[in-house]
Amino acid sequence: QLQLQESGPGLVKPSETLSLTCTVSGGSISSSSYYWGWIRQPPGKGLEWIGSIYYSGSTYYNPSLKSRVTISVDTSKNQFSLKLSSVTAADTAVYYCARLRFPIRFDYWGQGTLVTVSS
Amino acid sequence: NFMLTQPHSVSESPGKTVTISCTRSSGSIASNYVQWYQQRPGSSPTTVIYEDNQRPSGVPDRFSGSIDSSSNSASLTISGLKTEDEADYYCQSYDSSNQVFGGGTKLTVL
Numbered sequence: 001q002l003q004l005q006e007s008g009p010g011l012v013k014p015s016e017t018l019s020l021t022c023t024v025s026g027g028s029i030s031s032s033s034y035y036w037g038w039i040r041q042p043p044g045k046g047l048e049w050i051g052s053i054y055y056s057g058s059t060y061y062n063p064s065l066k067s068r069v070t071i072s073v074d075t076s077k078n079q080f081s082l083k084l085s086s087v088t089a090a091d092t093a094v095y096y097c098a099r100l101r102f103p104i105r106f107d108y109w110g111q112g113t114l115v116t117v118s119s
Numbered sequence: 120n121f122m123l124t125q126p127h128s129v130s131e132s133p134g135k136t137v138t139i140s141c142t143r144s145s146g147s148i149a150s151n152y153v154q155w156y157q158q159r160p161g162s163s164p165t166t167v168i169y170e171d172n173q174r175p176s177g178v179p180d181r182f183s184g185s186i187d188s189s190s191n192s193a194s195l196t197i198s199g200l201k202t203e204d205e206a207d208y209y210c211q212s213y214d215s216s217n218q219v220f221g222g223g224t225k226l227t228v229l
Contacts, residue, residue, distance in 0.1 A: 037218070047156075047164065047209055049218035060216045063120060096163060103213050104170065105154040109163040 002027040004097050004110035012091075012117050018084040022097030022110060029078045030055040035100040038071060038082045040093040041112070048093075052100050053080055087117045121145045123210050123221035130227040133200050139224045141210035142192040149186055153193040154211045158223075164209060168195060202228050 008020035022036070029036060037052035051061040053071045061069050070083040084091060094114050098106040122144040131137040141153065153171050156164035166175050168184035171193065181201075186193045193212075197204055205228045210221040 039218075039220075046223040047211075047220040049220060052218070062217065100218070103215070103218075104152050105166065105211065106156075106164075106218075107166060107169075109165075112163055 002099065002108045004099065004108060006095060006097050006110045006113040008113065008115070010114060010116060012087055012115060013119050014088055014117055015086055018082070018087050018091060018115055018117070020082045020095055020097075020113065020115070022080050022082075024078045024080075024099075029073065029080065030075050033102060035060075035102040036073070036080045037098050037100045037106065039096045039098060039106070040091075041096070042090075042093040050082065050084075050095075052102075054102075089117050091115070092117045120217055121212075121214065121219060123212060123219055125208075125210060125221040125224045127222070128225040128227065130229055131200055133202060133228055135200050136196060136198040137200060137226065138197075139195045139208055139210075139226070140190075140192050141194070141221050142190065143212065146214070147188065148191045148193055148212075149188050151212045151214060153184070153186060155182075155184055155193075155195045156209045156211065158207045158209065160206075167208075197226075200228050204228055 003025045005023045012018045035052040038050040051071045053059045068085045073080040094112040096112045097110045099108040124142045155168040157167045158164040167182045172184040181198045183196045209223045
């Protein structure tokens with residue numbers, strides 16, 4: 001059974017860079033037809049797609065976040081990562097990683113990790 | 120880019136049927152598949168409908184999905200409501216490179 005697990009700091013200071021990693025187990029991140037994505041959910045609010053990456057490194061980003069987002073992949077570790085720069089309190093959210101059956105749907109999700117932006 | 124608009128909340132009694140709508144702001148609803156996710160408090164989203172009207176294994180047939188080109192919208196219908204259906208529901212679709220989620224609908228079963 002495929003599993004995804006987010007990891008990273010739960011607290012980030014304003015103006016700094018948020019960094020998270022998603023570790024994939026039970027399957028290969030290099031599988032064809034699948035992208036790997038990040039989605040976030042501010043407390044009490046809805047889901048927002050951040051971006052997606054293929055194992056080759058091809059990426060798509062949400063236009064509203066594109067200037068601050070970098071998603072990368074490490075196939076040797078079966079991981080992909082998110083960096084979000086210049087964070088503010090508005091970036092406080094639960095961050096999920098998920099597998100994307102490109103381009104259609106997310107079928108496996110991690111449990112999510114809460115990242116709070118505060119000094 | 121387009122937006123998906125859902126009602127903020129709906130409520131219905133156990134045993135009844137409820138329908139949640141998801142309206143696409145631009146472009147045809149029929150041009151890209153629509154998915155529906157259920158999210159219970161404190162949990163990750165799970166798929167209840169994919170590719171407009173397909174149910175993953177394990178999802179009861181009380182859940183069904185459809186699209187209506189005349190209103191440019193998708194709908195999730197849950198029949199025979201149970202208290203365990205109380206959750207937030209999100210529609211999701213995509214274009215050539217972007218994923219889009221609706222704002223979510225809180226379903227209350229009272």
